[in-house]
Amino acid sequence: MKPSPPKMSAALKNRGPKRLKVDPELLLNAAQRVFSKSGMNGASIRAIAREAECDPALIYYHFKSKEAMFHALLDRKMPPIAMELEALADPSNTEPTSLRLWRASRVFRHYFGEDSGFRAVLRGQILNGTEGTKDAIARHIQRNAKCNWAILEQGIERGHLRADLQVRMTAFFLVRMFMEIFDLIPAIAERIANVPANQALVLAERAWFELFWRGVAAHPAKPLPPELFSVE
Amino acid sequence: MKPSPPKMSAALKNRGPKRLKVDPELLLNAAQRVFSKSGMNGASIRAIAREAECDPALIYYHFKSKEAMFHALLDRKMPPIAMELEALADPSNTEPTSLRLWRASRVFRHYFGEDSGFRAVLRGQILNGTEGTKDAIARHIQRNAKCNWAILEQGIERGHLRADLQVRMTAFFLVRMFMEIFDLIPAIAERIANVPANQALVLAERAWFELFWRGVAAHPAKPLPPELFSVE
DNA sequence: CCTCAATTTCAACGACCGTTGAATTATTCG
DNA sequence: CGAATAATTCAACGGTCGTTGAAATTGAGG
Known part of the structure; x- marks a missing residue:
């Protein structure tokens, strides 16, 4: 973490104050x-x-700069998410695809759900950041995205999902809409639909996942397992 | 449009330069x-x-201020959208619900699709604007949203859509995901999925509407009318 | 032409910005 | 203790910001 400035000359290195x-x-x-x-x-x-x-x-x-701070922040925040998703996407996991997708959404909720500012910065920087920042974000997101792609591909192989799914687009839809729900529903529910924000949030998450599942499932007439939404 | 400063005293009003x-x-x-x-x-x-x-x-x-400029911008940009949507949502319109929803999405594409900056400002201001700005945006959005709600409710009545739909959430999902596609797909498709941006955009719009329709339709096994995506 | 009002410019205020180089403090080793 | 070095502070640079009050410009009516 300690960066460029301290260039030590010889064995006289542990001199100055260490934690001031x-x-x-x-x-x-x-x-x-x-x-x-x-x-x-x-x-x-x-x-x-x-x-x-x-x-x-x-x-x-x-x-080195404000941008470097943001990159350091990314490197601290994103890898734990990727590790949880990678565990979830392991092919040896034979749980129902609906459950795995829901759990993936819960990972994003856990890490991003209560940090609307960071979500906004991330979204803003991938649109308007420097090339270096865009690349850095893209690398982190891709590592996460690959897990969702894997879950979807396994779901198709196992006959849980429509065979003609656009896997990468579908993964984008799933995650991105959850993010939008976190961001916007609390901000607009009361003003536009006259629904209390906290109540709207829960309703929206559930409504979205039901719509999504029905949209992607091979047999949409078969409903989601009822215990799904009580899984923490 | 001309605001507060000019307070004219008497009949001597048309004096100064009119269009300098x-x-x-x-x-x-x-x-x-x-x-x-x-x-x-x-x-x-x-x-x-x-x-x-x-x-x-x-x-x-x-x-009066930068904020007042933005409000004036809103009042110029939003009403034409609402008028097109209100025509589309008229109950006398008996076209297939899928077509009406797709057309509604085309209205948003027409007015917002090539103005990513304005979309970003709008989204940013409803999250972080002043209370006055949030209220102004909400009023404009609500007028639009009501049209989408109406189309969905008529779709349910006519047996085109699932009877248990959360109408207002569903409208949010439909429109908001199109906006996210406009915003983010061009920015991330090449970096994350290695797909050319313009190609990804068309693919995403279609994939999203197909998923959405399958998610909301009363009979999702019945596919969308094939001519849908060739309607301009 | 002159007057007067609508429009436009000018100059300045105080504040905050990102960044840098030199000076200062704190700590450990000899 | 004294020297060396890591950590921290200070002061300042040039720049942009939103805003304002006074001055200048413009053009039609008399």
């Missing part, structure tokens, strides 16, 4: 909070420094 | 371009003025 006030991990935490609150452009180095209760210049000691 | 250089409509055009390119926060009054080739202060002569 501010750990880079603390800076990342502060950065995540500020990014989440203000977005990538709105988040100033000075605001991150205020949040971390340190001097703005210190951030440049630990990170 | 900059019409407020031109300012709105410039604002739309800049909002689209830079987002709501990123778009500076100075940048809008540069785009309109006028002085920044002139903008404050015609509009």
